[in-house]
Amino acid sequence: MSAGAAPVSSPLLLAVLGHPVAHSLSPTMHEAALAAAGLPGRYIACDVEPAGLAEALRGLRALGFAGCNVTVPLKEAAARLASVRSAEVERTGSANTLALEPDGGLRADTTDGRGLLAALREEAGFEAVGRRVVVLGAGGAARGIAGALSAAGAREVAVANRTLARAQALATALGDRVRPLALEMDALAPALATADLLVQATTVGMGTDAxxxxxxxxxxxxxxxxxxxIVYAPPETALMRAARRAGHPVVGGLGMLAWQAALAWELWFQRTGPVAVLRExxxxxxxxxxxxxxxxMH
Ligand SMILES: NC(=O)c1ccc[n+]([C@@H]2O[C@H](COP(=O)([O-])OP(=O)(O)OC[C@H]3O[C@@H](n4cnc5c(N)ncnc54)[C@H](OP(=O)(O)O)[C@@H]3O)[C@@H](O)[C@H]2O)c1
Structure with a gap:
């Protein structure tokens, strides 16, 4: 390091925490992006249960990690532990990106919802302002998506969930423009009839044709x-195939996956990550x- 240069922790250390987490694509994606950006660094996956999150974060800090992503089932606990929360974390009670600040602070953001909006803009020219949207699911991902859609000015976000009480709780947390529905055709049909966008955000279709x-x-x-x-494994789900056959514009989950990772870089490095590299x-x-x-199988 030349005299007077700012100290740089080298290599950069980042992680994804979750339980289970072995399946996460984040290490592969972020390490490719770090290499493409010329940033020497490592990004590892750590299996952490909610009760161990605070201790794991203290450990990461002690080891010099710059930040981490958190995934299921840690997103709510991460939001609670943060000392500085973005407006979206405050609203949704969920965080997927944490920055370990040098002064001991823990800054939290959630990039899933904005990641989806960025992918929809890029792949389908969709802008949320004034639009009506039906979201299937009320889990962690749906929460972030409904929050981002309503913050971006959607006219109505109907959230349909198998467990109606979860959709109701989400609507209560997010306000007037978010409306709970049962995940049944009778309840869904009127909302679908005026929708500009249908977002499938349940786990159904992951690895199956359901x-x-x-x-x-x-x-x-x-x-x-x-x-x-938003399911990305498989990249082309049965719902996407059926929608294509019916002539609808179709967007899969890989764009959201790449964009939520790219937006996490804004918290860590004050710049957007290389989306194309992350996606590839x-x-x-x-x-x-x-x-x-x-x-x-053979
Ligand atoms: N593309 C991306 O970047 C991205 C990012 C995050 C997540 N995802 C994907 O999004 C999906 C949801 O993730 P999540 O974190 O929100 O999961 P989660 O918090 O566990 O929520 C699961 C949701 O799926 C619903 N569900 C589960 N089984 C169902 C069934 N048989 N029929 C109807 N609904 C069912 C649940 O309904 P109940 O409330 O009734 O249980 C709940 O709404 C996953 O496939 C995940 O891989 C993609």
Missing amino acids: LAVPAAALEALPPAAIVCD AAERALAARTAAAEGG
């Missing part, structure tokens, strides 16, 4: 409505997993 709603739900949508499935790394890792699984 649908969270009957394919007939797509017929209730206006023909120009965008259908987005995720696509390559998923293709390798599929090939390995198919190889294992």
